[in-house]
Amino acid sequence: MSPREKIADLKKRARKIVTGLRKRYRGATTALNFSTPHELLVATVLAAQCTDKKVNEVTAKLFRKYRSPEDFAKARRSTLERMIKPTGFFRNKANSIISLSKAIVEKHGGKVPDKLERLVELPGVGRKTANVVLAAAFNKPGIVVDTHMIRVANRLGLTREKDPVKIEFDLMKILPRRVWGEFSFMVTLHGREICKARKPLCHLCDIESYCPSSELKGKRRG
């Protein structure tokens, strides 16, 4: 997004970036294990400030004990807290999980809503969590702006914003709806493995030629 890059050119570049990311990450989705939208909602709440690997270890047992939104809504707080403790911030997370499960039972007949506006009304559910659930559980368009997306989208010049919601809206303008979810999950993997926070591995990057921040560009000029 250089000052002179027109929106049409930006859209073209964004599509090439999607194609480039697919070389390594085609069909990427969340690394969180789940078998129902509600399980993904719970896993995503637990994933705040925690690794997906740790969350998957915890939910392997958790989802055997609590099998439905009703089970979570009726959960004994102390038991739930003990089970999710390894994911950190367990008191807040237990609160959110019980409250959102009650809301799903009481207001949505036990079914997780599949609309962003309804999802973000649930206690403890922000746009990031809602978009993960939309994209990965319902296969609906949703752009997930996590720490990797903030960094990578800025390096790629797809946005100049730091605020997650503004980034989401910038990306919505330049990417086709059908790729929103896949793009999000591919960027998360790309950010973890290649476009790392401290030292991006530009020499291994499949989208290097579309990236204004590539460290190789300066070297080529030099």
Ligand code: SF4
């Ligand atoms: S070229 Fe470098 S900075 Fe740009 S996306 Fe690839 S790894 Fe990140």
